[in-house]
Amino acid sequence: MARIILLFVIIFLVSLSEVEPITFKISNRCRNTIWPGFLSGATSPPLPTTGFRLSRGKSKTVTIPPSWSGRLWARTLCSQDPASGSFACLTADCGSGKVECSGSGAKPPATLAEFTLNGTGGLDFYDVSLVDGYNLPMLILPKKIVVGGCGATGCLVDLNAACPTDLKLLTRGSRGGGVACRSACEAFSDPRYCCSDAYATPDTCQPSVYSLFFKHACPRAYSYAYDDKTSTYTCSTGADYAIIFCPPPYTSEKLLGSRKDGATLPLVNKSMIHLQ
Ligand SMILES: *[C@@H]1O[C@H](CO)[C@@H](O)[C@H](O)[C@H]1NC(C)=O
């Protein structure tokens, strides 16, 4: 009898120490359907989904295991080949041939949301990266409101039309409009832009006219590999996150204006209004 009671006490204690999963609420405010994709880090627990379809105006909440790290993005202009049944996207394709990405990452250019949940010091680290180029505007919004932390980050401006000509990803039928904007590293494979070889340190890899195009439009996002530390944001572990694709830039900025998140850079550069 005593043993059974002891067993129940142990089960009770184990259940108390279990950490609650958190959630990502993914929303599509874009004009068209998008297909979000997820890639978990090598040592990270798997997610319940690695990719799904999200119609215009819809949201989906995904349960995220504790201490997860990885990235997410959204694919655009996807279709299924009627003959082979293979699924493919014109931007940010993960190459799985299916809606689920199943361990494959995004083919650049793609706007990336990067997360390390419950990292150093019990903090979540997150950023929006344009290091691999850009395909859609994106906002990461921690649901926790903490003074001096849990800042909103993202790239709220539509950069596909404004993309410098030599970085523009054009597709058949896109009539010069562009469906994504490549990084200078991808477009020119130059170590200067890729921060590789002789340029593989923060001191030797400098911003370029191309990375500054991204930085000026989206001051809080990573614009090249050694962009300064103002591009990584932190929140105490346990927060839920909203990830919004194509958020309305000025309403978002207004809504977020009251959050005292301590971020030094603006979310939207007002002098870049002409890009809209
Ligand atoms: C964070 O990670 C530590 C181990 O590194 C673990 O003990 C703790 O329960 C985790 N907390 C949450 C909220 O996931």
Ligand SMILES: *[C@@H]1O[C@H](CO)[C@@H](O)[C@H](O)[C@H]1NC(C)=O
């Ligand atoms: C805003 O854009 C202008 C023009 O491109 C640029 O000179 C300025 O540095 C940008 N501001 C920020 C905070 O990035």
